[in-house]
Amino acid sequence: MKTKFSVVLLVFLLMVWTPACKEAGQKTAKGLPPVSVSVYKTVAQDVPIYHTFVGQIYGAKDIAIRARVEGFLKGVHFKEGSPVKAGDLLYTIESQPFEAQVASMEGLLAEARTKMVKAKRDLDRYRPLAKMNAVSQSDLDGAVAAYDAAKAGVTAAQANVRAARIQMGYTQVYSPIDGIIGKTKAKVGDFVGRDPNPVILNTVSNTNSVLAEFFLTEYQYLGLARHIMAAGQEVLEREKASNTDIQLILADGSVYPHKGTPNFLDRQIDPTTGAILVQVSFPNPNGLLRPGQFGKIKAMIDSVKDGVLVPQRCITDLQGLKKVFVVGEDGTVKEQDVTLGPDVDNFILIAKGLSGGESIVYEGLQKVADGTKVTAKPVKVERIVQEER
Secondary structure, eight states, X not given: OHHHHHHHHHHHHHHHHHHHHHHHHHHHHHTSOOEEEEEEEOOEEEEEEEEEEEEEEEEEEEEEEEOOSOEEEEEEOSOTTOEEOTTOEEEEEOOHHHHHHHHHHHHHHHHHHHHHHHHHHHHHHHHHHHHTTSSOHHHHHHHHHHHHHHHHHHHHHHHHHHHXXXXXXXXXXXXXXXXXXXXXXXXXXXXXXXXXXXXXXXXXXXXXXXXXXXXXXXHHHHHHHHHHHHSOHHHHHHHHHHTOSEEEEOTTSOBOSSOOEEEEEOSSOBTTTTEEEEEEEEEOTTOOOOTTOEEEEEEEEEEEEEEEEEEGGGOEEETXXXXXXXXXXXXXXXXXXXXXXXXXXTEEEEEESOXXXXXXXXXXXXXXXXXXXXXXXXXXXXXXXXXXX
């Protein structure tokens, strides 16, 4: 009986005490002073979207030096890894077999010329005799045909001599361009010019400028193509002239001081990878860049008109929902759902939810909720360029 009375008394006290506490709490909350926070004012602006791609560097020209005839390598006439000029002698291949071939072809040419001289004399002798009917017309026609055949034989023999000399010329291999030559793939005494022996003896690269190749996904290509089509010709020319949109980030994280220029876009998207090849040219006046290096190419692939950037720390995440706190003119905080775009340095692009001009809470997020009264202090946030490493 005592226990039952205690329960009834407890319930009565809760019914009386709870409303009183609630009313007291409401009075206390209403009496609190506004919370002091820092706010960042958003601005609508054109926002370029950059993306970083892994690319490989090639020379402006990478020319393979080939052995065009077979034979034993007789001489190597350069220092590996050194600059060479167009026309410099690089390799010599044993030439005796080709010299013999030239001599043989020249002998056949001399024989053909002798036959032509004899045929010419016979023709010169037959013509006056034919006018006097001392020889038949068929004899004259035979002499004409023999002379024409002899002339053709000389022409063919001359062509054979030229071909033999060309083949002999291939025993001396010259640099086709100015550039840097690599490590030789054949040594003196090696038989070259026929697989599995070396056919490509070396490579000469022109590195006054270099080409960086990378791949765009189909999605990225569409964004870039739409940006190009949407921009006017004047805008494109200005972007091209400024050369500020393509950077090369080297393996040590440093940014290459020279900007890149678009050089080539492949004609098709590879159906097996869904990517398209892009080529960018970089000047290389100091020779820092070499073929085979890897780097990161930071390029603008899109531009958002009237985009809104907010500092990353302004975004709150509640069970996957992204929110910001917007401070109204009367100092009241309103919770605003937002859809995020890509990161832009230490900012985030807002794809949906803000239109620019709003003041959003930057510092003091833990103090505010929907409906909180605040005292706002404007703050400026500098863009910090994030370098890829």
